[in-house]
Amino acid sequence: MINTKERSNSRLIACCLVFFSIYSFSVCLAQVKKNLVEFTNPIGKGADPWVIRHNGYYYVCQSNGDINSKGISIRKSDKLSQLGKPVTVWNAPDEGWNSSQIWAPELHYFNKKWYIYYAAGKAGPPYIHQRSGVLESVTDDPQGEYVDKGILNTGTDTVNETGTIWAIDVNVGYIGGKLYAVWSGWEQNATTDKTSQHLYIAEMSNPWTISSARVKISSPDQPWEQGGPLDLNEGPQFLMREGKVFIIYSTRESWTPEYRLAQLKLKDPSKTPLDAGNWEKSGPVFQGTAKVLGTGHASFTQSPDGKEWWIFYHTKKSKTPGWDRDLRLQKFNWRADGSPDFGLPIPAGILIPVPSGEY
Structure with a gap:
């Protein structure tokens, strides 16, 4: 027979078990909720991130590996703040102009087909062989099979075996109903x-x-584009909203903490973008801090509900020159004049609300 003291102890133990079960569940639920409504940078590893939103999913296109990559993969996720599993959709051929150095691929959708624009070279370093090409999807599945549509004519050089001039970072977009390509290139081919x-x-x-x-619509001719071991403009991206056309591009050196973003604005969208005088430069519009190094090569998208705009970019992991980088994501706003306001890069580990409509 259980005495009064034993019965009291049993009740105390039972109450304690209930209390700690509820407490543990509450802590667990709070952590789950936190993971659903907030995230922290970086969200992944790599460089030159490209994202496109299509039919409720986000597709992130990247080269496989480092600067010496030989393939392209695509990730699929219903959440912008969470990268999906990479699926390799194309591997470089064993030989030819595009057999190695696969850089900065971008995924675009036209007429129920997917297109990947990428840079590649037959060898390197030195990286003097880079040219740009296009892949076309066999079906409307962005993670499916692709066929090679060949090299793009990014400038004629009859002496070179490819017949073209060095070019990387091709981006495409419609302006006034016409399709345009913008890229980073050399004035002429060189041996260095x-x-x-x-x-x-x-x-x-x-x-x-x-x-x-x-x-040619931009050269590294401003003081904030110069001062390092090599002056350059690269990674151009069309950014369009409410009839206004911008090109957000990277300047300074990608392997240094000074990498940053600048802007070209099409002054009159009713006139041709092929007139260099119709573009107005400003910058830098987004650059690193003591805690965030080498912000560059961005792409842009909207939240799942279309209410917010987000910038997807890479940063350097250390001040040491090199290409060890990670991927970061943050919301940006628009100024009264219609230009983008990217603010300051958010340091790693800081809690950021997930994109609107994602939770």
Whole structure:
């Protein structure tokens, strides 16, 4: 027979078990909720992040590995703040102009087909062989099979075996109903990769064909674009909203903490973007701090509900020159004049609310 004292102890133990079970559940629930409504940077490893939103999913396109990559993968996720599992969709051939050095691929969707724009070279370093090409999807599945549509005409060089001029970081977009490509390139081919890079634009007759002569629209001619071992403009990205057209590009050196973003604005969208005088430069518009190094090569998208704009970019992990980088994400706003306001990069480990509509 259980005495009064034993009965009292049993009740105390039972009450304690209930209390700690509720407490543990509450702590667990709070952590789950925290993970659902907040995230921290970085969200992944790598460089040159490209993201596109399509039919309720986010697709992130990247080269496989470091600067010496030989393949391209695509991630799929219903959450912008969480990267999906990478699926390799294309591997470089064993030989030819695009057999190695696969850089900065971008995924675009036109006429129920997916297109990947990428840079590649037959060898390197030195990285003097980089050219740009296009892949086309066999189906409407961005993680499916692709076929090679060939090299883009990013400038004519009849002496070179490819017939073209050095070019990387091709981005494409429609302006006034016409398709344009913008990229980073050299004025002419050189025997050293210590060559200054400029931004060029040209019209396209279809997603794999540049049909006009290239026009140089930017050179590293401003004080905040100069001062390092190599002056360059690269990583151009069209950013369009409410009839206004911007190109957000990277300047300074990608392997240093000084990498940063600058801006070109199309002064009159009713006039041709092939007129260099129709572009107005400003910057820097987004740059590193003591805690965030080398902010650059960004892409842009909206939250799941379309209410917010987000910038997806990479940073350096240390001040040591090199290409060890990670991926970061943060919301940005728009100024009264219609230009983007990126603010300051958010340091690693700081809690950030997930994109609107994601929770």
